[in-house]
Amino acid sequence: MGRPKAVDVVVESKRFTGIDKRPVDGPVRVFAPGPKGVGASGVAGDAVCNTEHHGGDDQAVYAFAREDLDGWERELERALPNGAFGENLTTEGVDVSGALIGERWRIGSEVILEITSGRVPCLTFQQHLGEPGWVKRFTQQGAPGAYLRVIRAGEIRAGDPIEIVHRPDHDITVALSFRATMNQRSLLPRLLEAGEALHPELREIARKYVAAQG
Known part of the structure; x- marks a missing residue:
């Protein structure tokens, strides 16, 4: 969970960030926090300081794979504990970025989550890690x-199993949606194949792109 922490350099007029997550054993309640701009984190006790860009129902929980953290540890030659990237869930044995938009996970016996999009890196993330050119x-x-x-x-605990309980009938992965958002705009029309499961802001970006193409 993340507690509000003062930033060294004010980014986007925000003086505090909740990106600095620390592991907890649980139990921790996970819930739908409400619309973006009103709701914050979907993890009880977790701070979201910039609700304009973070939190809300469609970004209630952020997951990152331990395997990818391990890869960054080797590249950056520094320790990256669970939560180092601001994730609420550090997973093991799940291809998070290769998961499909709309894929559903059961965590433990109660909680069911649905994937909406990939994380877009920001300057706060770069400042948190202290790595030049991080974005x-x-x-x-x-x-x-x-x-x-x-x-x-419901409630989750450290070590709870993650089970994929639904995989939609398309091939739009988190990684593909990320590329479409960041540097391969020609992929944007494909994102609409993910339907209503796609983060609504990304769906609108894709629709506007298609309309602009005539």
């Missing part, structure tokens, strides 16, 4: 982790 490096890697909405609320 560009993270984008080039193409494994952004996933935002999820809460389909069924």
